[in-house]
Amino acid sequence: MSLGSGKNAFGEHVTVQAGGHVAVITIDKPPHNHVSVDLMRDLADALDTIDGEVDLRCSVLQSEGKNFCAGADLVNRESAGGLGAVNPLYDQAVRLFSAKKPVVAAVQGAAVGAGLGLAVMADFRIASPDAKFAANFVKLGFHPGFGLTYTLPRLIGRTKAELMCLTGRRVKAEEGLPWGLVDEVVPLEDLRAAALRLATEIAENAPLAIVSTRKTMRGDLAAAVRAQTDIEAVEQGWLRDTADYKEGVRSVAERRVGNFVGS
Template identity: 90%
Template sequence: MNQAFGDHVTVKAVGHVAVVTIDRPPHNHVSVELMRDLADALDAVDGEVELRCSVLQSEGKNFCAGADLVRSESAGGLGAVNPLYDQAVRLFSAKKPIVAAVQGAAVGAGLGLAVVADFRVASPDARFAANFVKLGFHPGFGLTHTLPHLIGHAKAELMFLTGRRVKAEDGLPWGLVDEVVPLEDLRAAALRLATEIAENAPLAIVSTRKTLRGDLAAAVRAQTDKEAAEQGWLRDTEDYKEGVRSVAERRIGNFLGR
């Protein structure tokens, strides 16, 4: 399999592993179209009997720096949240395991994308952040469900309420990161882990993962509905507009609670 999905997603087979690459550098900002193309790619991988596991990687400085809020705000705000979350649910519906290779920033929706994967191999420069409150916004992409299940309620709440960036080495004992390797070895390490998974019986891999994940896609669907409702009213506040400005200007927001 060697196929392109839209303008920014490609899939290449390496043995029994599908290497899925997002190529929208330098920041690989999410969009409805990009997430749709990515979901289409994972659906195609699910349909290929010979492919048993995926590596999710990206070109450029950052794995995924979330939504381009400055551009979205100048265009009238994030009006496409629900369609974006429709695609997020599709990503969580993928049947085969995913290993993410994370460099640079995995922020906001980019963190949500990293958490779609079963495992995260990260370079030392990787940073994970749920920085929504710094924007005067509510977490999304299903993170209020997935992150507490991954790293525990207390650590997830810490990330949500501070918006702090968690270094790869600090995320390792939390379970946010599964392996930290030098940047030059990142893709090889992710492929190595995916190959180790793909060496096993494919039906058993899918069956075991399905049992472990349960109704994750349905849970993400329910949670994104709640997240979108909270984001809806917060988007109309003065604090949100100030949050977008302050993050763009790299300063602490001057929030007024209105």
């Protein structure tokens, strides 16, 4: 698919608008932009297409609605893909990390679970004051996924990553700013313009040099995420069969503290 200067659809919930040297990728999957294998595949297809467009040098990743991405849909969990040793959702996540060109995420509302993984996949995160980032897996009686046990410590350091992953607490945008979890906090009404401004600043530079420099600085990130998601999926596989996981799903859905028993 050639992007040109118009709006292009990638599946049901992803569109790309190309303007100048920047592509704007928009997720629109009401009500909370929950992850699914199809959504991640469509995003990866969009990034692959952008990589093939010589005129495009950087992308903005944004979402419609109240939340950037609220993670997996606990009501319809199968839509998120299998959680065994072979996980099609994580296959698509690795494709996202394999993209060649920089991505600036515009984050409002919740970036939770796999939604946090998606935000961390981007090179930069511009956030509105209402943005909240959470690795809430332990509250579900579950193990982190989407490569977060590799990418989050790499971004904010091991101690703060452990703090997020072992407490499941929500980190507000202003708190995440000095951590490096967020690069800029702007009013909600300015969020998309600020993300586009940063992407445009990047895209003003020489395209081959942008790709080359990013490749050097990110190193073998996609391969590392692949190896880590394989480990994460194994841990998720056995935890999914526990009573604590079933209780965790219930307790989160009911907005209460889980009554965990260690089995």
